[in-house]
Amino acid sequence: MANFLLSRLLSAALVVLGVVCIVFLLIHLVPGDPVEVMLGESARPADREALRAALGLNQPLAIQLADYFGGLLRLDLGASLHSRQPIAGMLAERLPATLELAGVSLLFAVVIALPLGILAAVHKDRGWDTGAMAFSLLGVSIPNFWMGPMLILVFSLWLGWTPVSGREGAGSFILPAVTLGTALAAVLARMVRSSLLEVLNEDFIRTARAKGLSQGAVIWRHGLRNAWLPVITLLGLQLGALLGGAVITETIFSWPGIGSLLVEAIQKRDYPVVQGCVLLISLAYVLVNTLTDLVYAWIDPRIRLGSG
């Protein structure tokens, strides 16, 4: 396990290094002079030079990169060009909203997907299965940026059941969580179904049935217990997609999280804040993926032994 842990952490560290480099280079992809793009053409030369110096853009690239890494180690991501606030503080302020939304969406997805996937597997090729798979296909094909406005139209504007936007009270979570969680629910339902179907074909299930165990006991005690490993892995992987999808969902519902901060920063050409948002979401994704791998290896000895 120690070998596996070490190699996994080492590869995660390499990925983090790569991610930081790409995020650092983002500002250099601004066409023309980034300072001119950020301040506008009418800015005074003195202001331009001041910003160039503040961002370190007058230094050689290697020095800039070293400074960026140095800043990260001190949790210093620079300051917003607009509000002059430290970016780390802005991210810390917005992070809880994004985590809450991701958590509630995850919960929604699991609550929908588990029963749906189980029903589909148990009633394979019958009504429940067809319905669940149709939901699954529809769920991954509906874009968030259409589903969100349609839900607002029906449930907020026509029926008046939920707030249109914002983050006040439990009711405000419903529509954003459904918008963000539907795709994940669709993915999970299919995964639960296929994983459970595979287990239900195993010999030990036949033995359990031959012993006279009820259908419920077979599914719950023998089927699901063996089927949930791939589901957990998928959940870990999809959590990143959830964070990425949050950018659009937060924008639709004016949700005060990291995703909407990113879009606001892009609109204001506040590139250091863009860098901070991308970095935070990506690092969170790397962390979740690494943890998923470790949990998986801890649960399933074949993985850690195979690679150790």
Add this chain to the structure above:
Amino acid sequence: MMRIYLPVGILLLWCLMALAGPLLPLEPDRIDLPHILAGPGVEYLLGNDDLGRPILDRLVMGARTSFVVAVGVVLVSSLVGVLAGAVAAYAGGWVDLLLMRIIDVFLAFPGILLAIALAGVMGPGIDNVIIALFVVGWVGYARLARAQILSLKRRDHVIAAVALGTGHVRIITRHLLPLIAAPLIIEATFGIAGIVIAEAGLSFLGLGVQPPAASWGSMIRDGARYMLVAPHMVLAPGLAILLVVLAVNLLGDRLRDWLDVRSARSVIERKNW
């Protein structure tokens, strides 16, 4: 039979709208003030938007945007990705190691996040959308091609070709790539669905094509402000995206069944936003 004819029919219509759009007498940018926010009717089948522009005409022009971006991005990303993955797997050693590390780093950016950041930083416009989606998209093809070639390069026919003195390029192009065509075709099919949603998503955020050009994503964004009085502004482009994406996903699933490819990721695993 419906399961194949219906998606193929929808996709043909999409291609037709995209390719024949410029030849039709459309007026997607014509402002018609008396018809501002007018609902569907005989004169304007899908109604008009907030500037009185005909939504059907804009829908056809939007089809062109999504088609050009989807086909362009999938073609370029699959070419570059397959080439990189094939060369890395065939060469092995440090070339392979380097590519794997690069792929790992690109995969560390969740979903469409990197494309949003790239398009945002490079500035709005269809060229930058294509570049941003390509930067994110090639990785999947590279990973797939690499995995496939790794499993094939020790086959007898490849060893025989090496023994006969066949050049590396010829071995890759004639003896390896044709064998991995099936999973790549399926990956590219699902890739089209992903890019259609991604392009519309970037346009929804204001990072795609710029006004007055039409994109299904920007039509949804414009319509969202008038949902209560003119829901057709959001319904029409949304249904168009949904139908195209559903059709591509259904076709991809069918193709996978026909070609019997287990290694290709399913439509479900590809969804990333």
